[in-house]
Amino acid sequence: MPAYRHRHLLGIEGLSAADLTLILDEAEQWVSFNRGLRKQDDRLAGLTQINAFFENSTRTLFSFEIAGKRLGAQVANFHVAASSVKKGESLADTALTLNAMRPDVMVIRHEANGAAADVAAVMDCPVINAGDGTGEHPxxxxxxxxxxxxxxxxxxxxxxxxxxxxxxxxxxxxxxxxxxxxxxxxxxxxxxxxxxxxxxxxxxxxxxxxxxxxxxxxxxxxxxxxxxxxxxxxxxxxxxxxxxxxxxxxxxxxxxxxxxxxxxxxxxxxxxxxxxxxxxxxxxxxxxVELGVAVRMACLDLLTRERRGVTA
Missing domain, CATH: 3.40.50.1370 (Aspartate/ornithine carbamoyltransferase)
Incomplete structure (x- = not known):
């Protein structure tokens, strides 16, 4: 089984053409899967996925949520408006708090460039950048x-x-x-x-x-x-x-x-x-929009394979 050789997906920077092609190839299977009547796979069963979106989103947030659920993950969406961020809590402290809950993968969108990398530095799980300021949206x-x-x-x-x-x-x-x-x-x-x-x-x-x-x-x-x-x-x-x-x-x-x-x-x-x-x-x-779900399923699968004991 092909292996993604990076712990996180923070940007295209640092990836090779082979890395990109691997993700695209892995996404292909999920395109046909998502067009079927029953859309349930259990490879992420028992794993927890946190979607921490500090900016509004429709396509990216819901496609990551749907992607995680179709793979069997327990998906929790972090709602900034109802969080301690509104009380002045820093991004670093929010990340440490979420990390203490032991998620298996975290998806983050934030208005500050480099925010995903900052969060990845303190998280014990893989982090996917869902958009950081004017930086990247891999x-x-x-x-x-x-x-x-x-x-x-x-x-x-x-x-x-x-x-x-x-x-x-x-x-x-x-x-x-x-x-x-x-x-x-x-x-x-x-x-x-x-x-x-x-x-x-x-x-x-x-x-x-x-x-x-x-x-x-x-x-x-x-x-x-x-x-x-x-x-x-x-x-x-x-x-x-x-x-x-x-x-x-x-x-x-x-x-x-x-x-x-x-x-x-x-x-x-x-x-x-x-x-x-x-x-x-x-x-x-x-x-x-349709292919966004398939690509995000591929990313969630690839980034959690090591945690699930899946080897190449």
């Missing part, structure tokens, strides 16, 4: 890669244009590491104020939207994250949709068979036209 990048591979049959050589608020996006942060590692040709597109100061080697940046998506096989749109911006920057964006919003007409600049992706939540009529997002012939958005 399972989103993995499900994006799986969606591309399943639809196009490969990742290597695929031209991917990631468009929008690159600077503040942890989704972009992880995809800019994972997709090139898997052989994709990646470019970023957005207003100068929303592009990062530095791009990874081999990734080209564009401020002209039509030029940036020209010939792309995948056009991945990102939400404008106003909650992570200074007010002045947010207010200066002007008519964002006119300059950087994806419509069916603008998609014609891409490869004729190009597919559209978005990690959600979407601002319809801002970064993407709603009708295009809902078109199953051109959009992978719903499939991304």
């Amino acid at each position: 399972t989103q990048a993995l499900l994006d890669a799986l969606a591309i591979r399943r639809r196009l049959g490969k990742i290597e050589g695929v031209k991917v244009a990631i468009c929008g608020d690159i600077r503040h996006s942890r989704v972009a942060g992880s995809n800019l590491k994972s997709l090139p590692l898997l052989g994709a040709e990646v470019r970023v597109v957005g207003p100068p104020s929303l592009l990062p100061d530095r791009l990874p080697e081999g990734v080209e940046g564009f401020t002209d939207f039509d030029q940036g998506i020209a010939g792309a096989d995948i056009v991945m749109m990102l939400r404008v994250q106003r909650e992570r911006m200074a007010a002045a920057l947010s207010d200066s964006l002007g008519d964002y949709h006119a300059l950087y919003g994806l419509t069916r007409e603008r998609l014609e600049a891409a490869n004729p068979s190009a597919m559209v992706m978005h990690p959600g939540p979407m601002n319809r009529g801002v970064e993407i036209d709603g009708a295009l997002a809902d078109d199953p012939q051109k959009s992978l958005i719903v499939e991304q």
Whole structure:
């Protein structure tokens, strides 16, 4: 049985192409499993999974909860609004408290960059980063890669244009590491104020939207994250949709068979036209959500194998 050689999943940084491919391959079995009528496996039976989400979430939180339950785990969701965090308890003390309850795997989302790594340093169980500030969101990048591979049959050589608020996006942060590692040709597109100061080697940046998506096989749109911006920057964006919003007409600049992706939540009529997002012939958005459960099942399985005494 293949082995994942890392204790945690804190980001794409530090993983190899083989590591990523292992997770994608393991996720494949769960795609068909999740499409069946009965969705219950007991390999995590008796294990406790804590989902500690310090930020709001729909897709990531519920897919991790569903993933854990379908694998048989005891799943506990940590609700910040009803916790001692509201009384001023530090992240470190919260982590120590949760660790004392002896969980077997912990999933954390937090608004601070590096929070998942800080928590992993004090936890006795594997930790999965479900998004840290503007840093990384590794399972989103993995499900994006799986969606591309399943639809196009490969990742290597695929031209991917990631468009929008690159600077503040942890989704972009992880995809800019994972997709090139898997052989994709990646470019970023957005207003100068929303592009990062530095791009990874081999990734080209564009401020002209039509030029940036020209010939792309995948056009991945990102939400404008106003909650992570200074007010002045947010207010200066002007008519964002006119300059950087994806419509069916603008998609014609891409490869004729190009597919559209978005990690959600979407601002319809801002970064993407709603009708295009809902078109199953051109959009992978719903499939991304579906595959998120399979990828997270694979991650939970792989990271707990050592604790369960499962050897390669």
